[in-house]
Protein backbone atom coordinates (compact mmCIF):
# COMPACT_ATOMS: atom_id res chain seq x y z
CA UNK A 354 0.00 0.00 0.00
CA UNK A 355 1.12 3.56 -0.69
CA UNK A 356 0.34 6.09 2.03
CA UNK A 357 -0.04 9.14 -0.22
CA UNK A 358 -2.49 7.19 -2.42
CA UNK A 359 -4.44 6.11 0.67
CA UNK A 360 -4.64 9.73 1.86
CA UNK A 361 -5.85 10.81 -1.61
CA UNK A 362 -8.49 8.09 -1.55
CA UNK A 363 -9.58 9.15 1.92
CA UNK A 364 -9.78 12.78 0.79
CA UNK A 365 -11.93 11.85 -2.22
CA UNK A 366 -14.23 9.28 -0.59
CA UNK A 367 -14.08 10.03 3.15
CA UNK A 368 -13.78 6.32 3.70
CA UNK A 369 -11.09 3.73 4.44
CA UNK A 370 -11.31 0.23 5.87
CA UNK A 371 -9.71 -0.83 9.15
CA UNK A 372 -6.62 -2.35 7.48
CA UNK A 373 -5.99 0.78 5.47
CA UNK A 374 -6.27 2.99 8.56
CA UNK A 375 -4.00 0.65 10.49
CA UNK A 376 -1.48 0.71 7.65
CA UNK A 377 -1.36 4.51 7.82
CA UNK A 378 -1.01 4.51 11.62
CA UNK A 379 1.79 1.94 11.50
CA UNK A 380 3.80 3.38 8.62
CA UNK A 381 3.21 7.10 8.14
CA UNK A 382 6.38 9.26 7.85
CA UNK A 383 6.55 12.90 8.92
CA UNK A 384 6.39 14.34 5.38
CA UNK A 385 3.26 12.23 4.86
CA UNK A 386 1.80 13.62 8.10
CA UNK A 387 2.16 17.10 6.57
CA UNK A 388 0.27 15.92 3.49
CA UNK A 389 -2.43 14.31 5.65
CA UNK A 390 -2.86 17.59 7.57
CA UNK A 391 -3.05 19.62 4.33
CA UNK A 392 -5.88 17.40 3.14
CA UNK A 393 -7.62 17.62 6.52
CA UNK A 394 -7.46 21.44 6.47
CA UNK A 395 -8.72 21.52 2.86
CA UNK A 396 -11.66 19.34 3.95
CA UNK A 397 -12.60 21.52 6.93
CA UNK A 398 -12.39 24.58 4.65
CA UNK A 399 -14.98 23.09 2.27
CA UNK A 400 -17.51 23.12 5.11
CA UNK A 401 -16.36 25.75 7.60
CA UNK A 402 -14.02 27.97 5.61
CA UNK A 403 -11.51 29.52 8.06
CA UNK A 404 -13.91 29.65 10.98
CA UNK A 405 -13.16 28.32 14.43
CA UNK A 406 -16.06 28.08 16.88
CA UNK A 407 -15.72 28.86 20.54
CA UNK A 408 -17.42 27.04 23.46
CA UNK A 409 -17.33 28.20 27.05
CA UNK A 410 -16.52 25.34 29.41
CA UNK A 411 -18.12 25.42 32.86
CA UNK A 412 -16.70 22.66 35.07
CA UNK A 413 -19.47 22.67 37.66
CA UNK A 414 -18.58 19.68 39.87
CA UNK A 415 -15.52 17.54 40.46
CA UNK A 416 -17.43 14.98 42.52
CA UNK A 417 -17.67 11.69 40.67
CA UNK A 418 -19.05 8.29 41.62
CA UNK A 419 -16.91 6.58 38.99
CA UNK A 420 -13.37 5.34 39.29
CA UNK A 421 -11.97 5.50 35.76
CA UNK A 422 -8.33 4.51 36.21
CA UNK A 423 -6.91 7.41 34.16
CA UNK A 424 -8.90 10.29 35.63
CA UNK A 425 -7.67 12.70 38.30
CA UNK A 426 -11.15 13.30 39.76
CA UNK A 427 -12.03 9.60 40.11
CA UNK A 428 -13.82 8.77 43.36
CA UNK A 429 -10.90 6.92 44.94
CA UNK A 430 -8.64 9.96 44.72
CA UNK A 431 -8.80 11.20 48.31
CA UNK A 432 -6.15 13.88 47.79
CA UNK A 433 -8.25 16.44 45.96
CA UNK A 434 -10.58 18.96 47.41
CA UNK A 435 -14.07 18.53 45.98
CA UNK A 436 -16.36 21.37 44.92
CA UNK A 437 -19.75 22.02 43.39
CA UNK A 438 -20.88 25.27 41.81
CA UNK A 439 -24.25 26.63 42.89
CA UNK A 440 -26.87 27.64 40.33
CA UNK A 441 -25.93 31.27 41.03
CA UNK A 442 -22.25 30.58 40.36
CA UNK A 443 -23.09 28.73 37.15
CA UNK A 444 -25.23 31.68 36.03
CA UNK A 445 -22.36 34.07 36.83
CA UNK A 446 -20.14 31.99 34.51
CA UNK A 447 -22.80 32.13 31.79
CA UNK A 448 -23.29 35.90 32.27
CA UNK A 449 -19.58 36.53 31.92
CA UNK A 450 -19.36 34.12 29.00
CA UNK A 451 -22.22 35.79 27.18
CA UNK A 452 -20.53 39.19 27.57
CA UNK A 453 -17.31 37.72 26.19
CA UNK A 454 -19.18 36.51 23.10
CA UNK A 455 -19.79 32.85 23.92
CA UNK A 456 -22.95 31.36 22.39
CA UNK A 457 -22.38 27.78 23.54
CA UNK A 458 -21.97 26.73 27.15
CA UNK A 459 -20.56 23.30 27.93
CA UNK A 460 -21.62 22.07 31.36
CA UNK A 461 -19.10 19.41 32.35
CA UNK A 462 -18.66 17.45 35.54
CA UNK A 463 -18.08 14.11 37.16
CA UNK A 464 -21.05 11.80 37.64
CA UNK A 465 -22.35 13.52 40.75
CA UNK A 466 -25.61 12.23 42.24
CA UNK A 467 -26.06 15.50 44.15
CA UNK A 468 -27.10 16.97 40.82
CA UNK A 469 -30.41 15.15 40.44
CA UNK A 470 -32.28 15.32 37.14
CA UNK A 471 -34.40 18.11 38.58
CA UNK A 472 -31.33 20.17 39.47
CA UNK A 473 -29.83 19.68 36.00
CA UNK A 474 -33.16 20.63 34.42
CA UNK A 475 -33.25 23.77 36.57
CA UNK A 476 -29.73 24.75 35.43
CA UNK A 477 -30.56 24.16 31.76
CA UNK A 478 -33.82 26.11 31.97
CA UNK A 479 -32.20 29.01 33.83
CA UNK A 480 -29.51 29.43 31.18
CA UNK A 481 -31.95 28.98 28.29
CA UNK A 482 -34.48 31.39 29.78
CA UNK A 483 -31.89 34.14 29.97
CA UNK A 484 -29.92 33.28 26.83
CA UNK A 485 -32.25 31.69 24.31
CA UNK A 486 -29.79 32.38 21.49
CA UNK A 487 -27.22 30.04 23.06
CA UNK A 488 -26.67 26.30 22.80
CA UNK A 489 -26.16 24.11 25.86
CA UNK A 490 -23.85 21.14 25.69
CA UNK A 491 -23.93 18.64 28.53
CA UNK A 492 -20.99 16.44 29.46
CA UNK A 493 -22.08 14.66 32.61
CA UNK A 494 -21.60 11.02 31.75
CA UNK A 495 -23.84 7.97 31.55
CA UNK A 496 -27.51 8.54 32.41
CA UNK A 497 -30.78 6.75 31.66
CA UNK A 498 -32.78 7.32 28.48
CA UNK A 499 -35.41 9.13 30.54
CA UNK A 500 -32.89 11.50 32.13
CA UNK A 501 -31.38 12.34 28.73
CA UNK A 502 -34.88 12.99 27.44
CA UNK A 503 -35.74 15.31 30.34
CA UNK A 504 -32.56 17.33 29.78
CA UNK A 505 -33.28 17.55 26.06
CA UNK A 506 -36.81 18.78 26.61
CA UNK A 507 -35.52 21.32 29.13
CA UNK A 508 -33.40 22.80 26.33
CA UNK A 509 -30.06 20.95 26.18
CA UNK A 510 -28.89 20.79 22.57
CA UNK A 511 -25.71 18.75 22.52
CA UNK A 512 -24.07 16.01 24.57
CA UNK A 513 -20.42 15.02 24.81
CA UNK A 514 -19.72 11.46 25.89
CA UNK A 515 -16.40 10.14 24.70
CA UNK A 516 -16.62 6.40 24.05
CA UNK A 517 -12.96 6.28 25.29
CA UNK A 518 -12.11 3.13 23.29
CA UNK A 519 -14.20 0.96 20.99
CA UNK A 520 -12.35 -2.23 21.92
CA UNK A 521 -13.89 -4.25 24.75
CA UNK A 522 -10.57 -5.62 26.08
CA UNK A 523 -9.00 -2.18 26.09
CA UNK A 524 -12.03 -0.62 27.79
CA UNK A 525 -11.66 -3.15 30.63
CA UNK A 526 -8.03 -2.10 31.17
CA UNK A 527 -9.04 1.54 31.64
CA UNK A 528 -12.16 1.11 33.77
CA UNK A 529 -13.39 -0.86 36.78
CA UNK A 530 -15.78 -3.78 36.22
CA UNK A 531 -19.00 -1.83 36.85
CA UNK A 532 -18.34 0.37 33.82
CA UNK A 533 -19.11 -1.27 30.51
CA UNK A 534 -18.38 -0.27 26.97
CA UNK A 535 -21.78 -1.60 25.90
CA UNK A 536 -23.52 0.81 28.27
CA UNK A 537 -21.48 3.76 27.05
CA UNK A 538 -22.34 2.91 23.45
CA UNK A 539 -26.02 2.44 24.31
CA UNK A 540 -25.95 5.91 25.89
CA UNK A 541 -24.53 7.38 22.68
CA UNK A 542 -27.24 5.68 20.62
CA UNK A 543 -29.95 6.90 23.06
CA UNK A 544 -28.65 10.46 22.82
CA UNK A 545 -28.76 10.29 19.02
CA UNK A 546 -32.26 8.86 19.00
CA UNK A 547 -33.53 11.60 21.34
CA UNK A 548 -32.22 14.25 18.99
CA UNK A 549 -29.05 15.64 20.54
CA UNK A 550 -26.03 16.67 18.51
CA UNK A 551 -23.73 14.01 19.89
CA UNK A 552 -20.00 13.92 20.54
CA UNK A 553 -17.95 10.75 21.05
CA UNK A 554 -14.17 10.49 21.26
CA UNK A 555 -11.03 9.08 22.82
CA UNK A 556 -7.65 9.73 24.36
CA UNK A 557 -4.63 9.11 22.16
CA UNK A 558 -1.89 6.93 23.68
CA UNK A 559 -4.00 5.90 26.65
CA UNK A 560 -2.39 3.03 28.56
CA UNK A 561 -2.36 -0.30 26.65
CA UNK A 562 -3.72 1.36 23.49
CA UNK A 563 -2.51 -0.14 20.20
CA UNK A 564 -2.78 1.24 16.68
CA UNK A 565 -5.34 -1.46 16.04
CA UNK A 566 -7.46 -0.03 18.89
CA UNK A 567 -7.26 3.42 17.28
CA UNK A 568 -8.24 1.97 13.89
CA UNK A 569 -11.26 0.38 15.58
CA UNK A 570 -12.09 3.72 17.21
CA UNK A 571 -12.05 5.44 13.84
CA UNK A 572 -14.25 2.77 12.25
CA UNK A 573 -16.62 3.07 15.22
CA UNK A 574 -16.77 6.87 14.80
CA UNK A 575 -17.42 6.57 11.08
CA UNK A 576 -20.30 4.22 11.79
CA UNK A 577 -21.76 6.31 14.65
CA UNK A 578 -21.43 9.49 12.57
CA UNK A 579 -21.48 11.92 15.52
CA UNK A 580 -21.76 15.69 15.06
CA UNK A 581 -18.73 16.25 17.33
CA UNK A 582 -15.62 14.27 18.23
CA UNK A 583 -13.36 14.97 21.21
CA UNK A 584 -9.80 13.71 20.86
CA UNK A 585 -6.84 14.61 23.03
CA UNK A 586 -3.67 12.94 24.25
CA UNK A 587 -3.69 10.90 27.46
CA UNK A 588 -1.79 12.76 30.20
CA UNK A 589 -0.98 10.98 33.48
CA UNK A 590 -2.30 12.26 36.80
CA UNK A 591 -0.03 11.75 39.82
CA UNK A 592 -2.83 10.35 42.01
CA UNK A 593 -3.93 7.56 39.65
CA UNK A 594 -2.59 4.08 39.00
CA UNK A 595 -1.45 5.32 35.59
CA UNK A 596 0.81 7.96 37.13
CA UNK A 597 3.95 6.48 35.58
CA UNK A 598 2.50 5.90 32.13
CA UNK A 599 3.92 8.07 29.33
CA UNK A 600 2.15 11.21 28.12
CA UNK A 601 0.49 10.87 24.73
CA UNK A 602 2.41 12.06 21.69
CA UNK A 603 1.54 15.26 19.83
CA UNK A 604 2.29 13.72 16.45
CA UNK A 605 0.04 10.71 17.04
CA UNK A 606 -2.75 13.00 18.29
CA UNK A 607 -2.41 15.14 15.15
CA UNK A 608 -2.58 12.07 12.90
CA UNK A 609 -5.72 10.79 14.63
CA UNK A 610 -7.36 14.24 14.45
CA UNK A 611 -6.58 14.62 10.75
CA UNK A 612 -7.88 11.11 9.98
CA UNK A 613 -11.06 11.93 11.91
CA UNK A 614 -11.57 15.12 9.89
CA UNK A 615 -11.19 13.16 6.64
CA UNK A 616 -13.51 10.34 7.72
CA UNK A 617 -16.18 12.72 9.08
CA UNK A 618 -15.70 15.81 6.89
CA UNK A 619 -18.28 18.09 8.54
CA UNK A 620 -17.56 17.09 12.14
CA UNK A 621 -17.03 19.67 14.91
CA UNK A 622 -13.55 18.84 16.16
CA UNK A 623 -12.01 20.69 19.12
CA UNK A 624 -8.34 21.49 19.48
CA UNK A 625 -8.41 20.32 23.09
CA UNK A 626 -6.87 21.72 26.26
CA UNK A 627 -4.94 18.44 26.62
CA UNK A 628 -3.30 19.14 23.26
CA UNK A 629 -2.31 22.60 24.52
CA UNK A 630 -1.00 21.03 27.73
CA UNK A 631 1.48 18.64 26.10
CA UNK A 632 2.87 21.33 23.80
CA UNK A 633 2.68 25.15 23.94
CA UNK A 634 1.65 25.16 20.27
CA UNK A 635 -0.48 22.02 20.52
CA UNK A 636 -3.84 23.68 19.86
CA UNK A 637 -2.42 25.52 16.85
CA UNK A 638 -1.13 22.17 15.57
CA UNK A 639 -4.66 20.82 16.05
CA UNK A 640 -6.15 23.67 14.00
CA UNK A 641 -3.63 22.85 11.28
CA UNK A 642 -4.77 19.22 11.32
CA UNK A 643 -8.47 19.93 10.72
CA UNK A 644 -9.79 21.09 14.11
CA UNK A 645 -12.45 23.82 14.03
CA UNK A 646 -13.51 24.30 17.67
CA UNK A 647 -11.85 25.62 20.85
CA UNK A 648 -13.21 25.32 24.38
CA UNK A 649 -11.74 27.96 26.68
CA UNK A 650 -12.50 27.75 30.36
CA UNK A 651 -15.28 29.81 31.99
CA UNK A 652 -15.09 28.16 35.41
CA UNK A 653 -14.32 30.47 38.37
CA UNK A 654 -10.54 30.71 38.84
CA UNK A 655 -10.69 29.51 42.45
CA UNK A 656 -11.98 26.06 41.39
CA UNK A 657 -9.91 25.60 38.23
CA UNK A 658 -7.07 23.70 39.85
CA UNK A 659 -9.56 21.33 41.51
CA UNK A 660 -10.81 20.10 38.13
CA UNK A 661 -7.49 18.44 37.39
CA UNK A 662 -8.15 15.44 35.18
CA UNK A 663 -4.41 15.21 34.50
CA UNK A 664 -1.21 16.94 35.62
CA UNK A 665 -0.01 20.39 34.46
CA UNK A 666 -3.32 21.38 32.86
CA UNK A 667 -2.95 24.82 31.25
CA UNK A 668 -4.89 28.03 31.99
CA UNK A 669 -5.35 27.11 35.66
CA UNK A 670 -5.14 30.67 37.00
CA UNK A 671 -6.28 32.67 33.98
CA UNK A 672 -9.41 34.78 34.10
CA UNK A 673 -12.10 33.89 31.54
CA UNK A 674 -11.45 37.10 29.61
CA UNK A 675 -7.73 36.31 29.38
CA UNK A 676 -8.46 32.80 28.07
CA UNK A 677 -10.84 34.16 25.48
CA UNK A 678 -8.36 36.78 24.23
CA UNK A 679 -5.44 34.38 24.30
CA UNK A 680 -7.34 31.82 22.24
CA UNK A 681 -8.43 34.41 19.67
CA UNK A 682 -4.80 35.50 19.18
CA UNK A 683 -3.72 31.90 18.77
CA UNK A 684 -6.47 31.24 16.21
CA UNK A 685 -5.50 34.33 14.21
CA UNK A 686 -1.79 33.53 14.36
CA UNK A 687 -2.56 30.07 12.98
CA UNK A 688 -4.36 31.68 10.02
CA UNK A 689 -7.96 31.13 11.11
CA UNK A 690 -10.75 33.41 12.37
CA UNK A 691 -12.82 33.16 15.51
CA UNK A 692 -16.53 32.74 14.82
CA UNK A 693 -18.77 33.65 17.75
CA UNK A 694 -22.01 32.27 16.31
CA UNK A 695 -23.79 29.31 17.91
CA UNK A 696 -21.76 27.01 15.62
CA UNK A 697 -23.93 23.98 14.93
CA UNK A 698 -22.63 21.19 12.74
CA UNK A 699 -23.22 22.41 9.19
CA UNK A 700 -25.26 19.30 8.35
CA UNK A 701 -27.39 19.55 11.45
CA UNK A 702 -31.16 19.72 11.10
CA UNK A 703 -32.93 20.05 14.42
CA UNK A 704 -35.57 17.34 14.94
CA UNK A 705 -37.80 19.77 16.84
Ligand code: SAM
Pocket residue numbers: 423424425461462463464492493494495513514515517555556585586587588589590627662663
Ligand atom coordinates in the same frame (compact mmCIF):
# COMPACT_ATOMS: atom_id res chain seq x y z
N1 SAM B 1 -18.02 12.62 33.53
C1 SAM B 1 -18.15 12.96 32.15
C2 SAM B 1 -17.87 11.78 31.27
O1 SAM B 1 -17.60 10.70 31.77
O2 SAM B 1 -17.99 11.91 30.06
C3 SAM B 1 -17.30 14.15 31.74
C4 SAM B 1 -16.04 14.40 32.45
S1 SAM B 1 -14.68 13.37 31.96
C5 SAM B 1 -13.44 13.89 33.08
C6 SAM B 1 -14.21 14.10 30.42
C7 SAM B 1 -13.11 13.42 29.63
O3 SAM B 1 -11.84 13.69 30.20
C8 SAM B 1 -13.15 11.93 29.58
O4 SAM B 1 -14.07 11.49 28.62
C9 SAM B 1 -11.70 11.55 29.26
O5 SAM B 1 -11.52 11.18 27.90
C10 SAM B 1 -10.92 12.83 29.59
N2 SAM B 1 -9.83 12.53 30.53
C11 SAM B 1 -9.96 12.03 31.78
N3 SAM B 1 -8.74 11.77 32.31
C12 SAM B 1 -7.82 12.13 31.39
C13 SAM B 1 -6.40 12.09 31.32
N4 SAM B 1 -5.69 11.60 32.34
N5 SAM B 1 -5.79 12.53 30.20
C14 SAM B 1 -6.51 13.02 29.18
N6 SAM B 1 -7.86 13.08 29.16
C15 SAM B 1 -8.51 12.63 30.25
Ligand code: FES
Pocket residue numbers: 417418419420421424425426427428462463464
Ligand atom coordinates in the same frame (compact mmCIF):
# COMPACT_ATOMS: atom_id res chain seq x y z
FE1 FES C 1 -15.66 10.48 36.68
FE2 FES C 1 -13.38 11.06 35.62
S1 FES C 1 -13.87 9.26 36.82
S2 FES C 1 -15.16 12.26 35.60
